[in-house]
Amino acid sequence: MSKNVFAVQVFFIVFRECLEAVIIISVLLSFLKQCLGGPGQDQAIYKRLVRQVWLGSLAGIVICLIIGGAFIGVFYGLGKDIWSKSEDLWEGIFYLIATIIISFMGLALLRINKMKDKWRVKIAQALAEKSAQSTKSTTWLGDWSRRHVMFLLPFITTLREGVEAVVFVGGVSLSLPATAFPLPVICGIIAGLAVGFFIYRGGNMMSIQIFLIASTSVLYLIAAGMFSKSVWSLQYHTFAQRVGGDVAEEGDGPGSYDITETVWHVNCCNPETDNGWDVFNSILGWQNTATYGSVISYNVYWACLVLTVSCLMYEEKTGSLPLKNQFLSFVSKVPGLGGWVAKKRAKRDINEHEVLRQVQAAGLLRE
Amino acid sequence: MKSFLLLVLAALGCRAKTVTYDFNVTWVTANPDGLAERKVVGINGQWPLPLIEVDKGDQLVVNMHNGLGDRPCSIHWHGMFQNNTNYMDGASMVTQCPVPPGSSMTYNFTVNQNGTYWYHCHTDYCYPDGYRQALIVHDEHAPFKFDEEFTITMSDWYHEMVEDLSTDFMSVYNPTGAEPIPSAFLFNDTMNSSIPVEPNKTYLLRLVNIGAFVAQYFYIEGHTFKIVEIDGVYTEPTEADTLYIAVAQRYAILLTTKNQTDVNYAIVTVADSTLLDGIPEDLQLNNTNWLEYNKDAAHPQATINVTDSTELVPFDDITLVPTDKMELLPEPDMEINVTVIMNNLNTGFSYAFLNNISYTKPKVPSLYTAMSSGDLVANSEIYGEFTHPMILNHNDVVQIVVNNADGGSHPFHLHGHNFQVINRAPPYGPHFNDFLNGDPVPYDPSNHTAFPKFPARRDTFVLPPQGYVVLRFVADNPGVWIFHCHIDWHLASGLAMILIEAPQQMQERMQIPQDHLDVCQAAGVSSKGNAAADTTNFLDLKGQDAQPGWIPDGFTPRGIVALVFSILSAIIGIVSIVIYGMADVKPLMMFCLERGLHLN
Numbered sequence: 001m002s003k004n005v006f007a008v009q010v011f012f013i014v015f016r017e018c019l020e021a022v023i024i025i026s027v028l029l030s031f032l033k034q035c036l037g038g039p040g041q042d043q044a045i046y047k048r049l050v051r052q053v054w055l056g057s058l059a060g061i062v063i064c065l066i067i068g069g070a071f072i073g074v075f076y077g078l079g080k081d082i083w084s085k086s087e088d089l090w091e092g093i094f095y096l097i098a099t100i101i102i103s104f105m106g107l108a109l110l111r112i113n114k115m116k117d118k119w120r121v122k123i124a125q126a127l128a129e130k131s132a133q134s135t136k137s138t139t140w141l142g143d144w145s146r147r148h149v150m151f152l153l154p155f156i157t158t159l160r161e162g163v164e165a166v167v168f169v170g171g172v173s174l175s176l177p178a179t180a181f182p183l184p185v186i187c188g189i190i191a192g193l194a195v196g197f198f199i200y201r202g203g204n205m206m207s208i209q210i211f212l213i214a215s216t217s218v219l220y221l222i223a224a225g226m227f228s229k230s231v232w233s234l235q236y237h238t239f240a241q242r243v244g245g246d247v248a249e250e251g252d253g254p255g256s257y258d259i260t261e262t263v264w265h266v267n268c269c270n271p272e273t274d275n276g277w278d279v280f281n282s283i284l285g286w287q288n289t290a291t292y293g294s295v296i297s298y299n300v301y302w303a304c305l306v307l308t309v310s311c312l313m314y315e316e317k318t319g320s321l322p323l324k325n326q327f328l329s330f331v332s333k334v335p336g337l338g339g340w341v342a343k344k345r346a347k348r349d350i351n352e353h354e355v356l357r358q359v360q361a362a363g364l365l366r367e
Numbered sequence: 368m369k370s371f372l373l374l375v376l377a378a379l380g381c382r383a384k385t386v387t388y389d390f391n392v393t394w395v396t397a398n399p400d401g402l403a404e405r406k407v408v409g410i411n412g413q414w415p416l417p418l419i420e421v422d423k424g425d426q427l428v429v430n431m432h433n434g435l436g437d438r439p440c441s442i443h444w445h446g447m448f449q450n451n452t453n454y455m456d457g458a459s460m461v462t463q464c465p466v467p468p469g470s471s472m473t474y475n476f477t478v479n480q481n482g483t484y485w486y487h488c489h490t491d492y493c494y495p496d497g498y499r500q501a502l503i504v505h506d507e508h509a510p511f512k513f514d515e516e517f518t519i520t521m522s523d524w525y526h527e528m529v530e531d532l533s534t535d536f537m538s539v540y541n542p543t544g545a546e547p548i549p550s551a552f553l554f555n556d557t558m559n560s561s562i563p564v565e566p567n568k569t570y571l572l573r574l575v576n577i578g579a580f581v582a583q584y585f586y587i588e589g590h591t592f593k594i595v596e597i598d599g600v601y602t603e604p605t606e607a608d609t610l611y612i613a614v615a616q617r618y619a620i621l622l623t624t625k626n627q628t629d630v631n632y633a634i635v636t637v638a639d640s641t642l643l644d645g646i647p648e649d650l651q652l653n654n655t656n657w658l659e660y661n662k663d664a665a666h667p668q669a670t671i672n673v674t675d676s677t678e679l680v681p682f683d684d685i686t687l688v689p690t691d692k693m694e695l696l697p698e699p700d701m702e703i704n705v706t707v708i709m710n711n712l713n714t715g716f717s718y719a720f721l722n723n724i725s726y727t728k729p730k731v732p733s734l735y736t737a738m739s740s741g742d743l744v745a746n747s748e749i750y751g752e753f754t755h756p757m758i759l760n761h762n763d764v765v766q767i768v769v770n771n772a773d774g775g776s777h778p779f780h781l782h783g784h785n786f787q788v789i790n791r792a793p794p795y796g797p798h799f800n801d802f803l804n805g806d807p808v809p810y811d812p813s814n815h816t817a818f819p820k821f822p823a824r825r826d827t828f829v830l831p832p833q834g835y836v837v838l839r840f841v842a843d844n845p846g847v848w849i850f851h852c853h854i855d856w857h858l859a860s861g862l863a864m865i866l867i868e869a870p871q872q873m874q875e876r877m878q879i880p881q882d883h884l885d886v887c888q889a890a891g892v893s894s895k896g897n898a899a900a901d902t903t904n905f906l907d908l909k910g911q912d913a914q915p916g917w918i919p920d921g922f923t924p925r926g927i928v929a930l931v932f933s934i935l936s937a938i939i940g941i942v943s944i945v946i947y948g949m950a951d952v953k954p955l956m957m958f959c960l961e962r963g964l965h966l967n
Binding site: 302 | 539540541542543715918919923925927929930932933936937939940941944945946947948949950
């Protein structure tokens, strides 16, 4: 086996996170330009907000680097032995966490349009706050965050993407040698920034969207594979635990897996030992040994995704999900969850258009 | 001349006596290593078991009663030819039914051999629980002289019952077939013992490895010795300093003591650690016992100068020349060519194979199948596919080539015979493990080292890791003989085959004693019929016990269905993402068009 110097999943995760950050920042900037950068508007406010965007992004990156450094420091400081002793257990857990994060974040980005509506409201709120001397009593933090929304958005975005990247790179690659990191991380960052920049500069919203769809699809392929791999790893961990020895030493022949749990097994293409197959492993979750657990979890994952997407689309079309009210009123009866339901309901009651109209009337925001 | 011979024979016949033992086999407790008390198989309430001693030509009668209460047993007389008494061989489901609790069986046979042998249980998972001991056949006509003799047994020792170890051994969680690691190594069923000797005397030491798994190196500090017998075959006295004694092997050595009484010398036994998959920290691989010249002098621990047992260079037993100078047997009439393979079957357990067959017990002891099969006796089919039967014609010269595709060494034993070891690679010594560095090397008839003129003969011979061994013998002993690896774990996982030797003569010359047939009845095992216990149609093997199925190589229909479903669900999922994503494009484009702007 040649030295592993390029971990594909690391590259893709870094690439994707960078791309996301770049796209969000650039969309924010163009959005500001479009809404506030016109000739007849307050250049001071515009410039201040643009500066906020850049400051937010940079602050997010810096903090994420600190967190990442600490994470990797702890990770290797504790000694890789602790992790590698029960590598499959940790791999299983990290994959599970990674899958959950990806699953929740992946779809959100697909809807830049939706996000932009939210931002409009947020900016409007910020402006309204400033101009129309709100009489509402607010907390200091709420007040601050409303005024600095253009700082917080990119800040949170870069921070989130960055931490995600660090968690993935650190966690997913438990099994990889240290040599497998630097190259894909650097390539990922460069490629992410470059693609983001070129798409933004050269393309239009359509190509961004198509690109986002494509990258989201790959992201979910990875996530489904990770979910399946997570189940597989946990099962394998329990098997290896009982076998005692290092089962991985067995290569891919008999004895390297639990035959009683196996759906298929091919005596080749072991992603851990055979070159090339690790690419399939990282993108599609390929295993030369499939267990009932890993196959079922893979299919269940996609089923859940399809269900979620269907619900989201249904909600978009009709404005509400069937049974949503029933569900909320049921939950409100559960002690302790009443507050959450009330908040959820209140949120829906805020008349966003009202705020927008106020601000526009004040001439602060262009139609 | 003829009359003189007759006289000698008559004289021998007069002196031949009958030696009778009554063995009541029961559980007792013992703590031979001082580390843990455990249940062991005792005879007449005793453990260590009684050493059996007979003179050459004696009739040995052992009345065995199984008082264990919870498991069947038997006794195999290791190395005994059992000429015309194949049914006394003691191998369960080969030459007899396992003796169930409460039943008895009488073993009665003539010992027309000399030398060092041993007896042990030959039923599944039985003898590592302590059911083994040496059997010595004295011979007043031995071609060497000595003042006194000692028998030294060496053995691996487990603290757990073999039945408990076996469930972990044959398990889906032991896919590599890793053999249970012994807890200790015994010397004469104890540790740190002394053999009192006097100066300037010659002692005959009979060394027997009565273990179940691990071979041992043997040497005595400050002494060399002469090998005079291996596995009951006298050899030209040959000087040696270190021996490698695999399980079931025996050496008799002549040791001349020094002219001193000041110092005691360490007798060192070193377990062959290459056989162990792991070495627990508390496992003592090297053990010291003493050649005690002076009971009051110090008993120093052995100084071990090697870091690994493989650095010890043992005497290569293939070079020994039998005293009778029996010449190399002629070109074989029949050749059996088998390869040792370890593999997993679809139970997930690890099995051992000779070629593609993992020995699986028949439903009727193979000898009884032969005796009840009439004219079909020479048809190998009736013995079942998975006993791996081979029919040998009477007095044929048989050559067995055993190739080893496995990385471990295997002490192979053939019942009812000793065989000439005419070729082996690699030899004992520093190159013994050399073939592990590449692919297994099979025996090549057109390219091998010259066969010795007077080949060494033994009944247990070590097959080197990834190497081979070539054996020859004459099929002059009618009976069903099992040829197997003597590592008990490997026998349990199927490393065996049976030789149906001179089947017609077998039927003509032998009759199964009634008490042996009664044992079958008590055990609920059929004493008639083919391997599937079919007594009407011996060629119908339906219902025979078979080895588990092979693990499918690649995709089975189940796997293909699973893969197709996985791919389909992934495609559907991606389509839904695309639809969801594209749904955003339209309003977005509207948004942009309405305002006549592009994002850039």
